[in-house]
Amino acid sequence: MIEVNEHDGRVAVVTGGSGAIGGAVTERLRNAGALVHVFDIQPSSLSGAYFHRVDVRDESEVDTAFGAVGKSFGRIDYLVCCAAIYRPAPFLELRLDDWQRTLQINLTGYFLCCRAALRFMRPQKFGRIVMFSSMAARTGGVNTAHYAASKGGVLGLARSLAIESAASNIRVNTVSPVITDTPMPRAVLSDQEVESRKTRIPLGRIGSTADMADACLFLLSNDSSYVLGQDLRVNGGSTLW
Amino acid sequence: MVASDPRVTVVTGGGSGIGRATAIRLARRGDAVCVCDLSEAGLKEIAALIEPAGGNLLTGVVDVRDQSQVRAWIAEILERFDKIDCLFSNAGVNARSTVADMTLSQWNLLIDTHVTGTFNFCQAVLRGMVERRAGSIVTTSSDFAIVGVPNAANYCAAKTALYSLTKSLALEFAPYGIRVNAIGPGPIDTPLLRAGRTPEEYENARGVFESRLPIKRLGQPEEVAAVVDFLLSERAAFITGQLLQPNGGQVMW
Numbered sequence: 001m002i003e004v005n006e007h008d009g010r011v012a013v014v015t016g017g018s019g020a021i022g023g024a025v026t027e028r029l030r031n032a033g034a035l036v037h038v039f040d041i042q043p044s045s046l047s048g049a050y051f052h053r054v055d056v057r058d059e060s061e062v063d064t065a066f067g068a069v070g071k072s073f074g075r076i077d078y079l080v081c082c083a084a085i086y087r088p089a090p091f092l093e094l095r096l097d098d099w100q101r102t103l104q105i106n107l108t109g110y111f112l113c114c115r116a117a118l119r120f121m122r123p124q125k126f127g128r129i130v131m132f133s134s135m136a137a138r139t140g141g142v143n144t145a146h147y148a149a150s151k152g153g154v155l156g157l158a159r160s161l162a163i164e165s166a167a168s169n170i171r172v173n174t175v176s177p178v179i180t181d182t183p184m185p186r187a188v189l190s191d192q193e194v195e196s197r198k199t200r201i202p203l204g205r206i207g208s209t210a211d212m213a214d215a216c217l218f219l220l221s222n223d224s225s226y227v228l229g230q231d232l233r234v235n236g237g238s239t240l241w
Numbered sequence: 242m243v244a245s246d247p248r249v250t251v252v253t254g255g256g257s258g259i260g261r262a263t264a265i266r267l268a269r270r271g272d273a274v275c276v277c278d279l280s281e282a283g284l285k286e287i288a289a290l291i292e293p294a295g296g297n298l299l300t301g302v303v304d305v306r307d308q309s310q311v312r313a314w315i316a317e318i319l320e321r322f323d324k325i326d327c328l329f330s331n332a333g334v335n336a337r338s339t340v341a342d343m344t345l346s347q348w349n350l351l352i353d354t355h356v357t358g359t360f361n362f363c364q365a366v367l368r369g370m371v372e373r374r375a376g377s378i379v380t381t382s383s384d385f386a387i388v389g390v391p392n393a394a395n396y397c398a399a400k401t402a403l404y405s406l407t408k409s410l411a412l413e414f415a416p417y418g419i420r421v422n423a424i425g426p427g428p429i430d431t432p433l434l435r436a437g438r439t440p441e442e443y444e445n446a447r448g449v450f451e452s453r454l455p456i457k458r459l460g461q462p463e464e465v466a467a468v469v470d471f472l473l474s475e476r477a478a479f480i481t482g483q484l485l486q487p488n489g490g491q492v493m494w
Contacts, residue, residue, distance in 0.1 A: 159493045166455035166490055202415030203481060211479035218476060223467035226427070226460040229493035230486050237415050237481040240408045 006222055008033035011073045013066070015056055015113050016083030017049065018042040020182030021132065024209035025080050025216050032217075037069050039113070040083065056083045056109030066116035076120040078220050081110045081131040084150075086184050088143035099146045106150035107157070114161060118170070127170035128220045131158050132212075135178045135235050151176075155231060162229030171228045173219045178235035180207035202237035247273045247297060249322045250473070251315075253305055253362055254332030256283020258431030259381065261290075262462035263329055263469045268296035270470070275318045275325075277303035278332070305332045305358030315365040324373060325366045327473045330359040331381040337437035340394045348395045355399035356406065363410060363421075371417050377473045380407045382423040382484060384492040400425075404484060411482030420481040422472045427488025429460040455490030 012029050016022040017038030023046060029036045030048045038044040039054040039062075054065045070076050084106045089098055110131055121127025136144055137151035155174060162172040179185050179197050186194060198205055215234045218224055233239065250267050254260040256278030268274045268291045276298065278284050284300040291298045299321060301314045318325060334354045336347040359380050370376030383400035390397060403423065410421040428434060428450040435443050451457055468487045471477055486492060 162490055162493065163455045167457060202412055203418070203420075203479060204416065205479075207479055214476040214478075215480070218471050223471055224487070225467070226456070226464035226487040226489055227468065227485070228456060228490045230488075231493075232480070232485065233483050234479050236479050237411050240411065240482040 005032055007217075007220070010034040010077040011069065011075050012036045012078035012080065013039055013069060013076060013113070013117060014049075014080045014082060015039045015054070015109065016081070017046075018044040018051075019082060020184065020209050021177070021180065021212045022080070022082035024213040025082065028213045028217055029078070029220075034078070035073060037065075039065055056113055057104045059112055062109075062112040063116050066113070066120070070120040075124050075126075076117050077126060077128065079113060079117040079121075079127070079129045080216060080220075081113055081129070081154075083109055083113075084132065086144075086147055086188070088147070088188055090143050091145050094146060102146040103150050103153070106147070107153040110154055110157060114157070114172075118161075118165065121170050122165070122168050125169045127165065127168070129158075129161070129165075129170065129172040130216050130219045131172070131174045132216075133158070133174045133176045133231060135176050135233065135239050137176060138241065139239055158231075159229045166228055171219075171224070173224070173227060173229065174231045175212060175215045175219065176231050176233045176235065177207050177212050178238050180209060180212060182209060200238060201235070205236065207234060207236065247271055248326045249273045249275065249318070249324055250327040250329065251275045251277075251318065251325055251362070251366060252329045252331060253277050253303070253358065254381075255287060255329075256280045257286075258433055259426065259429060259462045259465045259469075260329070260331040261287055262466040263331070264298075265290055266463070266466040266470055267327075267473075268298065269294070272327075273297040273299070273322055275299040275301070275322075277301045277305070277314060279304060305361060306353040308361045311358075311361040311365050315362075319369065325369055326376060328362060328366045328376075328378045329381075329469055329473070330362045330378065332358050333381060333433060335393075335396055335433055335436045337392045338395075339392055343395060351395040351399040352402070356402045359403055359406060363406075367410075367414060367419070370419050371414070374418050376414075376417075376419040377477075378410065378419070378421040379469050379472045380404075380421070380423045382407065382425050384425050384427050384486060384488050386423075386425060386484065387492050387494055407484075408482050415481055420472075420477070422477070422480060422482065423484045424465065424468055424472070425484045425486035425488060425492070426465050427454065427460060427486065427491035429462055429465055429487075431462055434459075450491075453491075458489065460487060460489055
């Protein structure tokens, strides 16, 4: 019963699929036989996935890329939204440009991709959407007002979309990671700071990309058939709500 | 652990509904499954479902409220299997009433079964898990740990307490590598959903649930079992202290 590979032949789009978490999801789906399309501004180093250069802020680029996938592959089954940036800045030094850039990529990009994917998912009466939010949506954080706001917006977007789409057999859920071992936090934190984060996490380590891919694959799979509008918090126990 | 050494999983309230579906699923994936229930008939049913398929099953009639019964049964499991890897603390009961008319025994029945029963089982299995520095526990809380509903103050209070217990256990035992999570099922098509309702009341409730739920249908026990399976497994190795809600979209928070 568990051995049946339900992902085989599914058409998936992973935004930010060239990044660490998106790449882990892409690899898992590809290995399971899904036809995975990576939408990113950076090329993917993974073989066996289809790369599309897409800036998720750009409405026409997004619509064109989804249209191309939908047309040539006949359907779009899964959408995983991972494309995001994290550029911490003290609030009083936060320029409107930085605020808007974060909101445009992390939130508006999700909106545009969901809307474009739903144009295929609705008529085919099947769809699975997983959006990556962040524990920062709940906890906030120092120098991360723009990032936390964008990730909080993702939770609201996902819940509304979950309610609107449930009747079309489309399930929408989110994953909220805590600090994960990827280049994104390491770009702004020293090794020592990363190490000290572990002491704040009850399970005694930071997240791995495999942890996040496991959560994402669960939410894409039939194992979560009655789970919708939920936020799966993959955080080692660091925040319990 | 050698490959031939099966995972040993304890399921309370496994004679029907969510517990039964979970026990069946885990037995199929190769766990040695230890199922208790108050109902001997329920245990006979599950034995008939698991044993002919070659599943490794131990059953026991246990009142989860009774600490000495719980301890004796856990000792019996350890004698047979040497260890317990996973616990699904799921035994539940309902006794619907307005608060104004609720008897103390209706109140106590729910608190004792859900909360004290889970305390009893967790305490009994955690000793061995701490020694082995490994283990995973899932408790059955409810959407009603987050929202209240009328005619179920005892149920809501019990499920909220159970959720709090789960979070505290998660923090207390994380240093030993033991994970503790809760599920918050929405309306699932089980005998418990019918409990305390006449057939007519049940049909009405079902209609209300279905129209109000985003997914427009009741959940099946197997759909909850899949979530329990996930949380108990290594796929959820970095998830602890969380409430995961297979609820058809009933509550999102």
